[in-house]
Amino acid sequence: MIADFRYGDLAAGDFPTLLWKRAVDAAIARRPDRLSYGDPQGVPELRAALQAYLWRARGLRCEPGQIVVVNGSQQGLDLCARLLLDPGDRFVMENPGYAMARHIFSSVGAEAIPVPVDAEGLRTEELEKTSARLAYVTPSHQFPLGGVLPVARRRALLDWARREAAFVIEDDYDSEFRYDISPVPPLHALAEEGEGAPVIYLGTVSKTLSPTLRLGYLVLPPALTESFAVAKQLMDRHTAALEQAALAALLESGAYERHIRRLRRRNAERRATLIDALQRHFGEAIRIEGDAAGLHLLAWLDALPAAAAAPLRAAALRRQIGIHPVAPLYAPDAPQPDSLGLMMGYGALEPKRIDRAVIALKAAVEEVA
Known part of the structure; x- marks a missing residue:
């Protein structure tokens, strides 16, 4: 992976x-x-x-x-x-x-x-x-x-x-x-x-x-x-x-708070690397939200319908990328999003692998589109 x-x-x-x-x-x-x-x-x-x-x-x-x-x-x-x-x-x-x-x-x-x-x-x-x-x-x-x-x-x-x-x-x-x-x-x-x-x-x-x-x-x-x-x-x-x-x-x-300060710096680097890679490789085809805090961001692929989640997930897995659509987090009897949104956690990512992962994700999106 x-x-x-x-x-x-x-x-x-x-x-x-x-x-x-x-x-x-x-x-x-x-x-x-x-x-x-x-x-x-x-x-x-x-x-x-x-x-x-x-x-x-x-x-x-x-x-x-x-x-x-x-x-x-x-x-x-x-x-x-x-x-x-x-x-x-x-x-x-x-x-x-x-x-x-x-x-x-x-x-x-x-x-x-x-x-x-x-x-x-x-x-x-x-x-x-x-x-x-x-x-x-x-x-x-x-x-x-x-x-x-x-x-x-x-x-x-x-x-x-x-x-x-x-x-x-x-x-x-x-x-x-x-x-x-x-x-x-x-x-x-x-x-x-x-x-x-x-x-x-x-x-x-x-x-x-x-x-x-x-x-x-x-x-x-x-x-x-x-x-x-x-x-x-x-x-x-x-x-x-x-x-x-x-x-x-x-x-x-x-020691706990010193550890958190170190961890905050590492995750800030992961976050910045991920945002940069998404913007460089997807450009206006991706909309990023919720990135000002935490350990994840939300990436909306507005050109893809929410129904494309399953084929995109399969295409990404073939390229050794795990993705996680946001749709399952909506209440089943409430309005659902029209476009495909991905929850992108970065707390476990190696910064040097992020660019490669985003390139593979883009290839999966192009296959499904």
Whole structure:
């Protein structure tokens, strides 16, 4: 395979192997008096380190007692679905949006209400005619279109949630990576200022360290922490303590943030190389969106219909290129895009292979056109 543009993959060489090994070895060396089950909310040292990190990195104020460490963001979403939704409840989903979240919420018998997004994220004016128990949003980098929700829309979303007595789940899945824009305060910070309803903040290290670690965390309104802690304990007792201790050590020492700064530079190079190659080889035949942040961009091939996705994927695979159309991320009963859009993840790409991959992709497009 020359290149696979699958979103969510990271380059193995970007993982801080030596730092992680030292942190794990140090955690193992701290021999406890006995081996026993831990706090279902997470290792206290990690929750304290996350509290400090979130304030430094995101301007988010919370107490360690509001944090529940989970096995990746998927478990965080599953806990939200089990505890906040009943069969027949309605939940707001960005359309297009994160399909796994839609499936998790639907699995408890709730009904998805797809709300369209544009270049600035969720179209909050559409909420005026919507009643729901919960809203799931990705305001820092809308998944998958890439928009950043403006402050005015954030306030409108929180006002709607307050009127509906609804919860807002803020999935901040890759906010560490910004290139052409300044950070926007998280919804959680606005809610703290009295702007709206309870916000549940969902974070992960899957984009900064590795998706294989399965480490994420929820920042909950105080009224919800006990019920989430009990549910976490019933589900799997607690997240693996060794990995929690290692992450806490990286956060406490500053090594985690130094690693992120290095990773941001590497991904900025990958992003710039990919955009340059797409523009040089496709010219006006391609339209690039959502590239100002995160680890993916959206490439629209307006001359190809959305129905060309399957033949293009096959033509690309014959040339050892993995591509991933955006259409499956649209709600099945909502309007679909007319033209073919590709989600192009670059977090695992070797910069020296990107130009070759784009040339092969263009050849596949020409075969299908």
